[in-house]
Amino acid sequence: MKRKVYFTNEISSEKLVEIYKKLGVELNGKVAVKVHSGEKGNQNYLKPLFYKDIIDYVNGTVVECNTAYDGARNTSDKHLKLLEEHEWTKYYSVDLLDKDEELELPVKEGKHLSINYVGKNIENYDSMLVLSHFKGHPMGGFGGSLKNISIGLASSHGKANIHGAGKPEEIWTADHDSFLESMAEAAKTIVDYEKNIVFINIMANMSVDCDCCAKAEDPCMKDIGVLASTDPVALDQACIDLVYNSNDPGKDHLIERIESRNGIHTIEEAEKLHVGTRNYELIKF
Numbered sequence: 240m241k242r243k244v245y246f247t248n249e250i251s252s253e254k255l256v257e258i259y260k261k262l263g264v265e266l267n268g269k270v271a272v273k274v275h276s277g278e279k280g281n282q283n284y285l286k287p288l289f290y291k292d293i294i295d296y297v298n299g300t301v302v303e304c305n306t307a308y309d310g311a312r313n314t315s316d317k318h319l320k321l322l323e324e325h326e327w328t329k330y331y332s333v334d335l336l337d338k339d340e341e342l343e344l345p346v347k348e349g350k351h352l353s354i355n356y357v358g359k360n361i362e363n364y365d366s367m368l369v370l371s372h373f374k375g376h377p378m379g380g381f382g383g384s385l386k387n388i389s390i391g392l393a394s395s396h397g398k399a400n401i402h403g404a405g406k407p408e409e410i411w412t413a414d415h416d417s418f419l420e421s422m423a424e425a426a427k428t429i430v431d432y433e434k435n436i437v438f439i440n441i442m443a444n445m446s447v448d449c450d451c452c453a454k455a456e457d458p459c460m461k462d463i464g465v466l467a468s469t470d471p472v473a474l475d476q477a478c479i480d481l482v483y484n485s486n487d488p489g490k491d492h493l494i495e496r497i498e499s500r501n502g503i504h505t506i507e508e509a510e511k512l513h514v515g516t517r518n519y520e521l522i523k524f
Contacts, residue, residue, distance in 0.1 A: 385505055
């Protein structure tokens with residue numbers, strides 16, 4: 240069955256609320272809002288005020304987890320300081336999910352992971368809104384909803400575990416496709432754990448580099464729009480298709496990044512694990 244993916248060309252705070260309403264899902268109770276808050280020095284991450292209408296609408300708490308690489312976000316103290324510098328704490332309640340402890344989520348049908356280590360504070364939330372900045376990525380090829388709930392919600396140790404395909408000590412040396420498959424396995428644990436979860440991807444400021452890069456290339460193609468779905472596989476696939484079908488010549492640079500890292504493999508593997516389906520209906524409004 241085709242999954243519905245809603246799409247608008249207009250990128251605005253108001254449209255985030257409108258597209259969320261299209262999903263017809265009410266996020267009940269305490270709502271976690273997963274964003275990518277941006278590495279220190281990165282110029283492309285989507286700024287806090289852009290999200291204000293939708294975060295206020297769901298009465299959400301911005302959540303993040305520490306990184307596994309050197310930088311301004313690999314310890315809780317440094318990360319909280321940067322969140323303040325980037326003004327996330329000015330506008331929202333912010334929770335570092337792995338500030339104190341991590342939670343072990345069992346991986347079912349995993350080829351590489353047996354456990355996904357996530358921030359323990361995820362236990363404190365009833366629902367989740369995943370706001371993902373769609374763009375390229377130096378290792379994954381692209382970053383969208385699947386990356387945001389796998390690497391993004393993993394603790395610092397959990398990120399190393401995913402990158403190392405179950406062997407944290409091999410964080411930067413593991414077989415590449417095994418890393419991509421591990422992201423899909425980690426994403427599976429999140430959709431199994433979070434029963435009330437929705438996804439919005441914003442196709443703006445699309446560089447070949449991630450918001451985790453302190454020194455990122457500038458965007459290589461024009462903004463495309465905002466998409467939303469209850470299915471992260473369908474959503475990421477729709478974004479990939481919009482890049483390929485764009486008439487923007489800048490798409491070649493982004494496509495090269497995706498293909499050179501075999502980025503589509505994460506989507507393929509996520510579908511095999513029943514995280515979602517690549518079969519979707521694009522509903523433009």
